[in-house]
Amino acid sequence: xxxxxxxxxxxxxxxxxxxxxxxxxxxxxxxxxxxxxxxxxxxxxxxxxxxxxxxxxxxxxxxxxxxxxxxxxxxxxxxxxxxxxxxxxxxxxxxxxxxxxxxxxxxxxxxxxxxxxxxxxxxxxxxxxxxxxxxxxxxxxxxxxxxxxxxxxxxxxxxxxxxxxxxxxxxxxxxxxxxxxxxxxxxxxxxxxxxxxxxxxxxxxxxxxxxxxxxxxxxxxxxxxxxxxxxxxxxxxxxxxxxxxxxxxxxxxxxxxxxxxxxxxxxxxxxxxxxxxxxxxxxxxxxxxxxxxxxxxxxxxxxxxxxxxxxx
Amino acid sequence: xxxxxxxxxxxxxxxxxxxxxxxxxxxxxxxxxxxxxxxxxxxxxxxxxxxxxxxxxxxxxxxxxxxxxxxxxxxxxxxxxxxxxxxxxxxxxxxxxxxxxxxxxxxxxxxxxxxxxxxxxxxxxxxxxxxxxxxxxxxxxxxxxxxxxxxxxxxxxxxxxxxxxxxxxxxxxxxxxxxxxxxxxxxxxxxxxxxxxxxxxxxxxxxxxxxxxxxxxxxxxxxxxxxxxxxxxxxxxxxxxxxxxxxxxxxxxxxxxxxxxxxxxxxxxxxx
Numbered sequence: 183x184x185x186x187x188x189x190x191x192x193x194x195x196x197x198x199x200x201x202x203x204x205x206x207x208x209x210x211x212x213x214x215x216x217x218x219x220x221x222x223x224x225x226x227x228x229x230x231x232x233x234x235x236x237x238x239x240x241x242x243x244x245x246x247x248x249x250x251x252x253x254x255x256x257x258x259x260x261x262x263x264x265x266x267x268x269x270x271x272x273x274x275x276x277x278x279x280x281x282x283x284x285x286x287x288x289x290x291x292x293x294x295x296x297x298x299x300x301x302x303x304x305x306x307x308x309x310x311x312x313x314x315x316x317x318x319x320x321x322x323x324x325x326x327x328x329x330x331x332x333x334x335x336x337x338x339x340x341x342x343x344x345x346x347x348x349x350x351x352x353x354x355x356x357x358x359x360x361x362x363x364x365x366x367x368x369x370x371x372x373x374x375x376x377x378x379x380x381x382x383x384x385x386x387x388x389x390x391x392x393x394x395x396x397x398x399x400x401x402x403x404x405x406x407x408x409x410x411x412x413x414x415x416x417x418x419x420x421x422x423x424x425x426x427x428x429x430x431x432x433x434x435x436x437x438x439x440x441x442x443x444x445x446x447x448x449x450x451x452x453x454x455x456x457x458x459x460x461x462x463x464x465x466x467x468x469x470x471x472x473x474x475x476x477x478x479x480x481x482x483x484x485x486x487x488x489x490x491x492x493x494x
Numbered sequence: 495x496x497x498x499x500x501x502x503x504x505x506x507x508x509x510x511x512x513x514x515x516x517x518x519x520x521x522x523x524x525x526x527x528x529x530x531x532x533x534x535x536x537x538x539x540x541x542x543x544x545x546x547x548x549x550x551x552x553x554x555x556x557x558x559x560x561x562x563x564x565x566x567x568x569x570x571x572x573x574x575x576x577x578x579x580x581x582x583x584x585x586x587x588x589x590x591x592x593x594x595x596x597x598x599x600x601x602x603x604x605x606x607x608x609x610x611x612x613x614x615x616x617x618x619x620x621x622x623x624x625x626x627x628x629x630x631x632x633x634x635x636x637x638x639x640x641x642x643x644x645x646x647x648x649x650x651x652x653x654x655x656x657x658x659x660x661x662x663x664x665x666x667x668x669x670x671x672x673x674x675x676x677x678x679x680x681x682x683x684x685x686x687x688x689x690x691x692x693x694x695x696x697x698x699x700x701x702x703x704x705x706x707x708x709x710x711x712x713x714x715x716x717x718x719x720x721x722x723x724x725x726x727x728x729x730x731x732x733x734x735x736x737x738x739x740x741x742x743x744x745x746x747x748x749x750x751x752x753x754x755x756x757x758x759x760x761x762x763x764x765x766x
Contacts, residue, residue, distance in 0.1 A: 205627070227627065229658075237616045237650035244620020244634075247598075247606065249551065250627065252620075268647075271610040272617060276598055 184349035187342050188285050190321040192216025194328045199224040203251045209238045215255045215285040235260050239268035246278040258284025258300035273337050274310040281331050286344045288428035292466035299461030305433025307339040308406050315406040317341040319380040320349040326357035347381045362409035368398030371484045372416035372423050376402045376435045379426035385477035408438050417447040422487035424452045426480050431455035450490030452483035495538045500706050504534035508735040509762045510569035514582040516755045524745040526566035528670040528730040533570040535709045545575045548603050554632050555621045557606045559614020560639035561595040568592050576603030612645025619654050622663040636665045641673030643684045655723040656695030665725040670732035672743050691725045703728025
C-alpha cells in the first residue's frame with residue numbers, strides 16, 4: 183500500500199514552500215487534510231480562518247487578485263457544499279488563479295459517514311464554467327497534479343482521497359491537464375477510471391484475463407477538460423466502454439465520457455459508481471464493497487458492456 | 495480636492511446615475527444614491543490609484559460588496575476617467591462594459607466582481623493579507639450594505655480581519671436602513687452595528703454618511719489605528735438627492751417615469 187494521498191498532499195505543499203506567492207488556507211481541518219504540514223515549515227503563509235469555508239474561499243480570492251497563489255483545502259464535501267456560491271461567483275466567474283483541494287472525497291472517508299462523504303463534487307465543479315476539475319488516483323499522481331495545478335493559470339478543483347492505494351505511478355510520472363493515460367492496452371473493452379478506482383480497474387483487468395477478456399485500462403485524472411481524443415480512440419478500438427468512479431454516476435466521469443461518445447462514437451457503456459445515493463459509516467474497504475466499487479464490480483460491468491457490444 | 499469640489503463631484507455622480515438608469519430603464523437607484531458621497535470622497539480624495547495604470551500593483555483597492563449599488567460606482571469611475579461617460583448609457587445592456595452587477599473583467603478600474611451579497615469583506619481580508627505578506631503599504635476599502643450584514647459570511651470575515659490585525663483594511667457600512675422586504679430593523683435586527691463590530695475586535699466610528707466633511711474626517715482617523723481593522727458606519731439616506739426617492743423602499747430598484755425624471759434632474763441640477 184502506498185502512502186495516503188492526503189499525506190502526499192501535505193508533503194508536496196512543504197516542498198513548494200520556497201515560492202513566495204504560495205499561501206495555504208485552512209478551515210480548521212489541517213490536521214486531517216495535512217495542510218498543517220505546510221504550517222510547520224512556513225507559518226507566515228499559512229492562514230487558518232477557523233471553521234468558516236465561505237470566508238476561506240473569499241479570502242483566497244482577495245489574495246489571488248493581489249498576486250498570491252492560494253491553495254485552499256478542506257474536506258471536499260464542505261468545500262464544494264458550503265462554499266459553492268463563493269467558488270461560483272468569486273473564483274470561477276472572475277476566473278481567478280485559486281486552487282481548491284477537496285480532500286476526503288467519496289465513501290472511502292469511512293467511519294465519518296454520509297455527512298462527510300462527497301459524492302457529487304465532480305458533478306458540481308464540472309458544471310462551473312472556467313473551472314478545471316482533476317482527480318488523483320495514487321500518491322505520485324497527487325504530487326504531480328498539485329504541482330501542475332499550481333503552475334496552471336486559472337481556477338482548479340482537485341479531488342483527493344483520504345486513503346492510500348497501491349501506487350502504480352512512480353516519481354517520474356508526468357501529469358498534464360486534459361490528458362489521460364493508457365495503463366494497460368486491451369481490445370475487448372476499455373475501462374476509463376479515475377481516483378481510487380484506477381487501481382481497482384487494474385485488478386479487474388487481471389481478473390478478466392483469466393476469462394480471456396482483454397481489457398484496456400485508462401486513467402482519466404483530468405475530468406475537465408477531458409481527453410476527448412483518447413476516449414474516442416478507446417471506443418473505436420474496443421467498441422465498449424465502462425467508466426469507474428468513486429462518485430455519483432450522475433454528473434461525474436461517466437457523464438463526461440458519455441457526453442463525448444454520444445456525439446462521436448456511440449458505443450455500449452456501463453457506469454460503475456455510486457448509484458445516486460449517500461454514503462454511510464464503516465470501514466472503507468467494506469464501504470467500497472457495499473457500494474459496488476471493487477474490481478469484481480468493474481469486471482461484471484465489463485462483461486455486460488461486451489455482451490451489449492456483441493448483441494448489436 | 496476640497497469639500498466644495500467633492501460635493502460637486504457627488505452631485506455629478508448622482509446625476510449620471512439617474513441619467514443612466516432612466517436611459518436604459520433598469521437599475522437600482524436607491525442604494526446607488528446613498529453611497530454617492532462616500533464614492534466621491536474615496537475616488538477623488540482617498541484612493542491612491544492611477545487612471546493611466548488601473549492594474550498598478552501598489553494601488554489602494556476598493557470593493558463594492560453591495561454590488562447592486564454599482565451604477566454610482568460606474569459614474570464615479572467614468573468621472574475619474576477610467577472610461578468615457580457615454581458608456582454609462584450602455585448600463586446593463588448586452589455587450590456593455592457595465593454589467594448589471596460589477597464584473598472586474600469587463601469594467602476598467604474595477605478591482606473585484608460582486609453581486610452575491612456577503613462576500614466582499616472576506617475578499618478584502620485576502621487583499622489586505624496579501625499587502626502584509628508582500629510588505630506593501632496599500633489599503634483596502636470595502637463598502638457594504640447594512641442589510642448585507644445579515645449574511646453570515648460577513649461575521650466570519652469580521653473575525654478573520656481581527657485575528658490577523660488587518661489595520662490596512664477599512665470597511666464602510668452604507669447604513670441606509672432599508673432593504674428589499676422593508677426597513678432593515680424589521681426584516682432582521684442588524685443593529686447595534688457598532689457594538690457588534692466592536693465586540694469582534696474592530697475599531698468603529700459612526701458618522702453621517704452623506705456628510706462629506708464627516709467622511710473625510712473618519713477616513714483620516716481610521717488610518718491612524720494600528721493592529722486592528724476599522725469600520726465606518728455611515729448612516730445614509732437611501733435615494734439621497736432625489737426627494738421622492740429618499741427613504742422610500744420602492745426605489746431599491748426601479749425607473750422614474752418622465753415626470754419623476756424631470757423632477758430628479760431639476761433637483762440635482764438645482765443644487766448647483
